Amino acid sequence: MRQKRNIVLIILAMIMVLSLSSCGQSSGDVKTFVKKVKEIKNLEYETIVYRRYIVSNGATKGFKGETRIRQGKIQLDPQIFSEYYMGGSSQSYDVETTEKSLLRFGSADYLNIDYKVYSPKQKEVYAATKLSSKNYAWEWKKSKEISSPELGIKTSFLDVYEHYADKFKQTEDDNYFYLDYKGDVIKNLNQIGKMQRAIIPKSNFFTKGKSAIQSCKLEIHLVMKKGKGGPTPCEAKIKITTKLNDASSGVTVDNEDNFQAFYRDINEVKKIKKPYGFDASNVKKAQF
Secondary structure, X not given: OHHHHHHHHHHHHHHHHHHHHHHHHHHHHHHHHHXXXXXXXXXXXXXXXXXXXXXXXXXXXEEEEEEEEEEEEEEEOOEEEEEEEEEEEEEEOOHHHHHHHHHOOOOHHHOOEEEEEEEEEOOEEEEEXXXXXXXOOEEEEEEOOOOOOOOOOOHHHHHHHHHOHHHOEEEXXXXXXXXXXXXXXXXXXXXXXXXXXXXXXOOOOXXXXXXXXXXXXXXXXXXXXXXXXXXXXXXXXXXXXXXXEEOOOOEEEEEEEEEEEEEEOOOOOOOOOOOOOOOHHHOEEEEO
């Protein structure tokens, strides 16, 4: 009888150890993701940023949607990048048009800007539009509007990952690890605000509008590819859903910010060459 009891206790102890290991594993893998991201020196990337902003005041309702898609290669130190940049926005100020716009949220319908972009060094960016669809001629101009691509590898992102590391859920298949977090982050608006401003640089939602924020939900999806050298980050998706209610004006805001980044060839990108036909000495003086 005592022997059977000992066997039961051993089995229970093993189950507890396995459960604790499983809980700690997701935390460790988030930290692995962060550690590997910090080691990035160059990579090929695709980033997608889109935003839905709905403002209401009684019977009036307005909408604004923004989309940016960037695909390219970058060297981080010293910084050089070359990419294709697509973007656009849409806005409306009446209920009927707003409802129609919401049906297209997150789609490519807003994209009306198409540039080839090259940056030979920090804070020096050139953008080009195609002169003709029949050849590869581009007209280059210096740009003040296009900044360095946001890749989701800054501390404003990584600090949030680490803050919630022990709350991520982990799943896996033969090729990938998946790390997911979903929760209420209303008590952590300072940190979430830094990440949100990295995604939408001109946003004042978490600064001027901070006191009116009623709720804030965060979703994070991280993916690492399995391999001989250990897991490698390959994808990050973030969704921030924020609701604001200004009691003094009666204005309510429903805001959704989305960020997606896909990483390839980490630390395997060769020298980034200037685009064919680019000559900094001959760029147009007019600026985007």
